Each structure stands twice: as C-alpha cells, then as structure tokens.
Amino acid sequence: DAGVTQSPTHLIKTRGQQVTLRCSPKSGHDTVSWYQQALGQGPQFIFQYYEEEERQRGNFPDRFSGHQFPNYSSELNVNALLLGDSALYLCASSFEGFNEQFFGPGTRLTVL
Amino acid sequence: AQKVTQAQTEISVVEKEDVTLDCVYETRDTTYYLFWYKQPPSGELVFLIRRNSFDEQNEISGRYSWNFQKSTSSFNFTITASQVVDSAVYFCALLYMDSNYQLIWGAGTKLIIKP
Numbered sequence: 001d002a003g004v005t006q007s008p009t010h011l012i013k014t015r016g017q018q019v020t021l022r023c024s025p026k027s028g029h030d031t032v033s034w035y036q037q038a039l040g041q042g043p044q045f046i047f048q049y050y051e052e053e054e055r056q057r058g059n060f061p062d063r064f065s066g067h068q069f070p071n072y073s074s075e076l077n078v079n080a081l082l083l084g085d086s087a088l089y090l091c092a093s094s095f096e097g098f099n100e101q102f103f104g105p106g107t108r109l110t111v112l
Numbered sequence: 113a114q115k116v117t118q119a120q121t122e123i124s125v126v127e128k129e130d131v132t133l134d135c136v137y138e139t140r141d142t143t144y145y146l147f148w149y150k151q152p153p154s155g156e157l158v159f160l161i162r163r164n165s166f167d168e169q170n171e172i173s174g175r176y177s178w179n180f181q182k183s184t185s186s187f188n189f190t191i192t193a194s195q196v197v198d199s200a201v202y203f204c205a206l207l208y209m210d211s212n213y214q215l216i217w218g219a220g221t222k223l224i225i226k227p
C-alpha cells in the first residue's frame with residue numbers, strides 16, 4: 001500500500017512565476033491538507049480539501065490555491081511567486097478531516 | 113489567540129537517558145485536540161498521538177508517554193531510555209474547533225541522542 005506521494009521532489013522557480021505541486025493521498029483517505037514549512041520552523045497550515053472542495057484555510061493569500069480531484073488527489077498552485085515562498089511544501093492525507101494525518105516527503109520549492 | 117509554544121529549541125542527551133519535551137498551548141475553546149508528530153532527518157512527518165481536550169488521562173506507548181494537564185495548558189512528551197533512532201525534530205500541534213478550525217503547530221524541538 002503506497003503512502004502519500006508528492007511530485008516533484010525539488011523545484012526551482014524565479015520570482016513572478018507560477019508553480020503547481022501534486023499530491024496523491026494514502027489509499028482509503030478522502031482528505032488532503034497542505035502545509036508550508038520554512039527552514040527550522042513548524043509547518044503552517046495552508047488549506048484542506050474534502051470532497052473536492054476547500055473546507056478550511058489558513059492565513060495564506062489568494063495566490064495560494066488548490067484543487068482536489070474525484071480520485072482524492074490534489075494540487076497546490078502558487079501564483080506570482082515571491083522569494084518568501086521558498087519552503088518545503090507538505091501534503092498530508094487523512095480520513096475525514098484532521099484525524100491521524102499521513103504526510104508525504106514534501107516538495108522543496110526554491111524561488112530565485 | 114491560539115498558540116503552541118515549544119520553548120526547548122534543542123535538547124541533547126546521551127543514549128538511555130530519559131528526556132521530556134515540553135508543549136504549552138493557548139486556546140479559548142473548550143473542545144480541541146493536541147497532537148505530537150516526529151520529523152526524522154528524512155523529513156517525513158510521523159504521527160505519534162492525538163488527544164482530545166476531554167481526556168486528561170496520561171498515555172503510554174512503549175518508551176513514549178504523554179502527560180496532558182489542562183490546569184497548566186501543557187501536553188508534555190517523555191521518551192524513556194532514549195535511543196539514537198529517537199533523534200528527530202518533534203512537533204506539538206493544536207487543533208481548535210471554531211468556525212475555521214485549523215491545525216496550529218509549535219516551532220519544534222530538535223532532539224539529539226548521542227551514543
């Protein structure tokens with residue numbers, strides 16, 4: 001049984017560009033949450049998707065958007081990238097909300 | 113405001129010592145959940161425990177134990193007889209249940225277990 005997978009592993013972009021990160025949840029999970037983790041800090045909650053809708057959102061600007069597909073996989077889109085968007089982006093899946101979350105290995109985004 | 117404080121930035125102990133990681137939280141809600149996660153050097157966060165605000169019973173799982181005290185708003189984590197494999201960053205997190213519930217994370221404690 002595959003766990004949570006994320007792609008790509010690493011990504012380098014320049015300021016102003018747009019990026020799409022992808023996540024496949026663990027089998028049987030219906031909820032996907034996205035987090036941003038800056039170096040040496042705890043994760044910051046971006047948003048959570050359930051039944052293809054954004055159910056909860058943290059304090060992130062509208063440049064951060066997402067989508068969940070019928071197969072429960074999810075995408076995180078970030079527009080107009082800023083240097084401060086450089087971080088590890090983590091995807092977590094769970095069954096019905098913030099129960100035990102299983103995390104993927106993350107996507108390391110570097111904005112130059 | 114909702115907040116999680118892990119005051120210990122880094123702890124270093126010798127293998128087989130017991131170690132306690134502190135977590136202090138702030139919330140006005142009466143219903144909330146507390147979590148501990150482990151982030152080993154590989155980077156993938158691993159769930160350790162979830163505790164709801166109505167259950168103050170301490171929990172033990174092998175060498176791990178958790179002490180939840182609502183009176184001091186603390187949810188501390190103790191590793192008994194630490195091992196080198198316990199070396200990781202440990203995060204405490206708070207899920208509060210208002211209209212826009214979300215998971216608030218502490219800054220983490222880096223635990224170094226020396227052989």
